[in-house]
Amino acid sequence: MGTGRRARGLVIKTLLLIGGALLLKRLTKSTTRWDHARIVAHSLSGQKFSMEQASRDPDNYFNFRMLTCPAAQMVDGSKVLYFEQAFWRTPQKPFRQRFYMVKPCPKDLKCDVEVSSYAIRDVEEYKNFCDRPKDQRPQPEEVLGDIAEHLTTVYLKTCERGKRCLYEGSTPPGGFPNSWNGANYCTSELAILKNNEMHTWDRGYDEDGNQVWGAKEGPYEFKPVPASISNDMFSPLNFHTQQSMEKRIEGSLVLQD
Structure with a gap:
């Protein structure tokens, strides 16, 4: 009887050890290249604002709304996202529209995920794409056919432990050709970053290396807006302040790249 109990106890203990080992293996399993790509695509998606930064430094930053959502998937698994940017008070009038293609970096490059931006063949067809019901949007096969010229590619690496960010990266040295505004x-x-935050810094330079467009003080900081303060965005004071600031950048490359 005692021997039987000991035998059963040994079997249970062995099973628990095996189960624990399998669980530990699963938890410590290294993140695959496609896992990284999925995490980045998910982090890019959603609605974010530069409201806090604009309130803190209104002379250099504006309250923009950034909205991104899944649009299609390539045969190789690459995610195609639709992206648009607008002033917070006129979200129905985006001034920048792009497709993002998110996929793992080629194995010969020292990075984890590449995010490429592409022009859209007919931007009018895609205005407010993410806000529309799915049956009223261009469908995935149409999206793939509307991907136009390649604009930029940013190569992301996972951030070191202890840093606020999850992934960070940039275009390669020398950037990409761009002729806007000289x-x-x-x-x-x-x-x-963690908490669904994203920092972006796009800049244009002339042939002598002088910056001719884009923010100069640092990257734009986009964050989801907590419901508790979302109503403040639409106060009359904020509305008129933003309206006057917008007039100052009419025609500037803050609006396009």
Whole structure:
């Protein structure tokens, strides 16, 4: 009887050890390249505002609304996201529209995820894409056919332990060709932080290396807006302050790249 109990106890203990080992293996399993790509695509998606930064430094930053959502998937698994940016008070009038393609970095590059931006063949067809019911949007096969010229690619790496960010990276040295507002090339920096925050810094330079468009003081900081303060965004004071600031950048490359 005692021997039987000991035998059963040994079997249970062995099973628990095996189960614990399998669970530990699962928890410590390294994140795959496609896992990284999925995390980045998910982090890019959603609605974010630069409201806090604009309130803190209204001379250099504006309250923009950034909205991104899944639009299609390539045969190889790459995620295609639709992105638009607008002033917070006129979200129905985006001034920047792009497709983002998110996929793992090629194995020969020292990065984890690449995020490429592409122009859209007919931007009018895609205005407020994410806000529309799915049956009233261009469908995935249409999206794939509307991907136009490649604009930039940012190469992201996972951040070191202890840093606020999850992923960070930039365009390669020399950036990508860009002719807007006297530019010769442009660069982009991107950081994905915890709490669904994202920092972006797009700049254009002339052939002598002088910055001709984009924020100069540092990256734009986009954050989800807590419901508790969302109503403050639409106060009359904020509305008129933002309206006067918007007039100052009419025609500037803050609006396009």
